Amino acid sequence: MKVAPAPSKAEVISLGCRLNISESEQIRALLADENNVVVINSCAVTSEAVRQTRQAIRRARRNRPDARLIVTGCAADIEREQLSAMQEVDGLIANTQKLDSRAWNVPASSRPVLAQHTRAFVTVQNGCDHACTFCIIPKGRGSSRSLTISEVLSDVEHHLSQGAAEVVLTGVDVTSWGHDLPGQPSLGQLVHAILERFPELSRLRMSSLDGVEIDTDLFDLFAGEERVMPHLHLSLQSGDDLILKRMKRRHSRKDAVDLVRRLRKYRPDLAIGADIIAGFPTETEDMHAQNKSIITELGIVHGHIFPYSPRPDTPAARMPQVDRAIIKQRAAELRAETQKCRDRWLINLIGTEQQVLAEKDGTGYAPSFARIQLPEGTPAGRILNVKPKKLEKGLLK
Template identity: 70%
Template sequence: MNAPTDLKSPLKPEVISLGCRLNIAESERMTAMLADAGDVVVVNSCAVTSEAVRQTRQAIRKARRARPDARLIVTGCAADIEREQLADMPEVDGLIANASKLDPRVWNVPLPEAPPPPTRTRAFIAVQNGCDHACTFCVIPQGRGKSRSQTIPQVLREVEHHLDLGAKEVVLTGVDVTSWGHDLPNTPPLGALVAAVLDTFPDLQRLRMSSLDGIEIDDGLFDLFASEQRLMPHLHLSLQHGHDLILKRMKRRHSRADAVELVSRLKARRPEIAIGADLIAGFPTEAGEHHAANLSIIEELDIVHGHIFPYSPRPGTPAARMPQVDRALVKSRAAELRGAVAAQREAWLQRLVGETLPVLAERDGTGYAPNYARIRLPEGTSAGRITTITTQSLEEGLLT
């Protein structure tokens, strides 16, 4: 007897990741952990801004439309911080606390024997989670808890696993990466971890760092950024603002001068290093002169990878109780900051035309140079391969 033709293959679990690189790393682990969990969709949410929460709700609705019969579970930061609001959504079948999402017992599945294979061409490794700081605008400690570090042997085992799977680039990520080691015996600095990875794996071609708090970059890490070619020349700073008064009201621990000095020292040692930064527009009490300082630091630091966040009040944070800037003005200032970063980036990319660069190919026909410049690759270039490209032109923001 012929088998019925209308039987469908069992639907595989799907993990939808929003937000930071740490969420990406955790989503890859959940994907492996839930491989045999059946028809389930997990939204690994973000709550860093009100826009991130809006996108989380949008992703939930979209996932329900695409998989109407699936069990839809929400985890991540928004599952803690916006728990009641998300639980009230008719699309949601359940929520799992952010701190528990990598615990197989919560999902009633067996523990994976090894870290999962990467779903991207780069391996994202979470070396740290949580945050001990109290920035007045930030809600993330509510969703991530206190800082916890992976030990050096734990990180090395995971790096080795990804290299065995063929990874060409490893990205070390976390919530507050430069606080790595503060909770470990003898409080090793982050530079010690980076040195251990590079020393242990001489065949590792590219090591990249995710966002760093510049004031906590130790001397060892600074020297590696300045001289180690396998540590990518791409420094993304958790800068947040360019005016000292606003930085103080944010309860940040650095000044504008600290950031300028750090970048100046690094560029003196390694001129090709590309600077990225997070900047917030329209923080409470921000006046015109403060915004002007935010704009000017983009050119002073030559910020070419900018993440611009219009300020939005987050529940339970001190900044939400401060005098707020008009929403229309917040949006217009964010647009000005984005325009300034776009101009810096355009000029930087133009300077790279004619350069010969090693490019790690992604799956979409583009790839990234060591300085994180995005480059369109020849058709047929295999994803995950490092290929040498001499750039010819700049078209629509992409070197070709």
């Protein structure tokens, strides 16, 4: 007698930002009792992200030919017509509805059980009210919407009860949190409330921030609160002031430099990350040089370098474009400059004691988000003191 194979569980494939990672966990929890479903939680921030979404759809269909394949995320809204025309796709769910159980035709749950992870991504905000000339994400995410302090505290409590050792606050435009709430509380007030409510939480990390919108309370927490990790990732985009104006960003180069200088006065171990776009329309060689030099000036060690790609219906797509080969070359130069800064930084960490949060793959992350090899058999979720002895292929050991 043949035993029928067990039905395949739901699978969620996440592309793009940390917010998508957080939302994918919630989708996975919603679909915990569903069988033979594959969900692509897509990204559309660049044309390359859309290409990767299409690639993920085709790969998922090859791997799970009999599964029901659903696409959600930003590309499901922004590229809806193109994705719905793909023969591999069985359906699309709007990005704004993807956490609504009704959209998936599953019973509503008061609190879905999330998978246990060493770090918990807690969404505090969604959407964006700004109009950066290169960005299409507001079209896929809508206007800025904040969770209340009580809602965030409830989410944090739930993750801690599931064993999370670190909490990462995430969103589309995190520093706009609270602008739409009664009394317009600041992000610093939210962080303070979390730390006060949960003294057992030893590590709180911030995702990408708009430096010019960091409020006084949040600055003070970065400067003097050990439980706030010394890792600041800036939504920088460019080191050239004219390009920043053409992007409709709200900061100048000097704003970013001054912020980092003031924070390092109190927190010398602060590690800086940044998003930087290579080859924005009208960018000259001198402007590109400004991009390279701010990497060294700020000491950027966690660099996300994006070759510019025009997104439909954005003002930047109508500006004079830089040749694609030049964009590719400039992106490579920015990555190389970041790697130099990163290698110098990692070498300086050799022999220093680091508190490392173990991941499942045998490595872990220091407070500065330096990745470090751990002793074999270290259980995930454990925090231990490590003194790395060498740097090998970008990994401290």
